[in-house]
Amino acid sequence: MSTRRIAFQGELGANSHEACSTYFPDHQPVPHATFEEAFEAVKTADCQLGMIPVENSIAGRVADVHHLLPSSGLKILAEKFKPIHFQLMANPGVKLEDVRTASSMAIALGQCRKTIRRLKLKTEAVGDTAGAARMLAQNPDPTRAAISPALAAEIYGLEILARDIEDEHHNTTRFLVMTADKQPQPPPFTAPCITSFIFRVRNLPAALYKALGGFATNGVNMTKLESYQEDGAWTATFFYAEVDGRPEDRGLALAFEELGFFSERFEVLGVYPADPFRTRG
Incomplete structure (x- = not known):
C-alpha cells in the first residue's frame, strides 16, 4: 500500500x-x-x-x-x-418494497426528493451520507435504507436497491x-490556469471598487468573488477571489499591483491548472 x-x-x-x-x-x-x-x-x-x-x-x-x-x-x-450520484442502499436481502424510511445527510435527502416522494419514504437526517450507510450496517433493519455514494455500499456490505436517484444528474x-508545500511546482505554461487569492481592502471610500478596477481595465476575467468574516469580526471583511490566468501574465500582474495599493492584506493561495470540466458543454 x-x-x-x-x-x-x-x-x-x-x-x-x-x-x-x-x-x-x-x-x-x-x-x-x-x-x-x-x-x-x-x-x-x-x-x-x-x-x-x-x-x-x-x-x-x-x-x-x-x-x-x-x-x-x-x-x-x-x-x-x-x-455527485446517490444510491439507495439497504441490508443484504432487503426488498425495495419493504423499505419505509431513508436516512442520509439533509442536503442529500433534499437532492433526492423526487425518488423519495415516488417511493413514499419517510426521511431521517443524519450528519454524513456515508455515516448513514455505516449505521445501517451496524444496526440492520429491513424497513430502512440509506442514501449514500456507491463506495459506501461496497465498504459497509450493503446492497444497492436504486441507482443514481439524485433529482439533477448534473x-x-x-x-x-x-x-503544505509553500512553493508547489507551477502548472505547465501551456495549461489554462486559475489563480486563487484573498484580500482585505484598506479603510478608504470606495476601496473595493478601486481595488477591483484593475481587473477590468487589464482584461482579467474574475470568475469568483466572495466575502467572509474572519474570527467573527464584523468590521474586517475579507474577500476570496479567483481569476483566469497566472500572476506572471502582464494583465494579471498589473491588476494585482493595483489591488495591492488599495488592500491592507493580499495573499495568493494557489496557481493551478483549470480542470477540463470547466469547458464541457
Whole structure:
C-alpha cells in the first residue's frame, strides 16, 4: 500500500472519499471528522494532500471552508470537479418494497426528493451520507435504507436497491487539492490556469471598487468573488477571489499591483491548472 496519504472530511465511503480514490488512486484516503482536522493533517505532514469540497452546483458554497483556506497555511495545488450520484442502499436481502424510511445527510435527502416522494419514504437526517450507510450496517433493519455514494455500499456490505436517484444528474461538487508545500511546482505554461487569492481592502471610500478596477481595465476575467468574516469580526471583511490566468501574465500582474495599493492584506493561495470540466458543454 502507498505510504502517501490524502486527507478528507467525512467518513469512509463519503463523496470526498470517492474523489480521493478517483483522482489520487496512489494515495491512501484518510478520513477526518472536521475540516479543521483535515487541514491540520496536511499541515503537520501526517497526510501529503487534502481533498476539500468548496462548492456544489446545486447547494452552493460549502460552509466553513473559505475562512479556513488562508489561515491553514496551505496552498492550492489543483481543482477537481466530481459528478455527485446517490444510491439507495439497504441490508443484504432487503426488498425495495419493504423499505419505509431513508436516512442520509439533509442536503442529500433534499437532492433526492423526487425518488423519495415516488417511493413514499419517510426521511431521517443524519450528519454524513456515508455515516448513514455505516449505521445501517451496524444496526440492520429491513424497513430502512440509506442514501449514500456507491463506495459506501461496497465498504459497509450493503446492497444497492436504486441507482443514481439524485433529482439533477448534473449535480457536481468542486474540490480543491491542498498541499503544505509553500512553493508547489507551477502548472505547465501551456495549461489554462486559475489563480486563487484573498484580500482585505484598506479603510478608504470606495476601496473595493478601486481595488477591483484593475481587473477590468487589464482584461482579467474574475470568475469568483466572495466575502467572509474572519474570527467573527464584523468590521474586517475579507474577500476570496479567483481569476483566469497566472500572476506572471502582464494583465494579471498589473491588476494585482493595483489591488495591492488599495488592500491592507493580499495573499495568493494557489496557481493551478483549470480542470477540463470547466469547458464541457
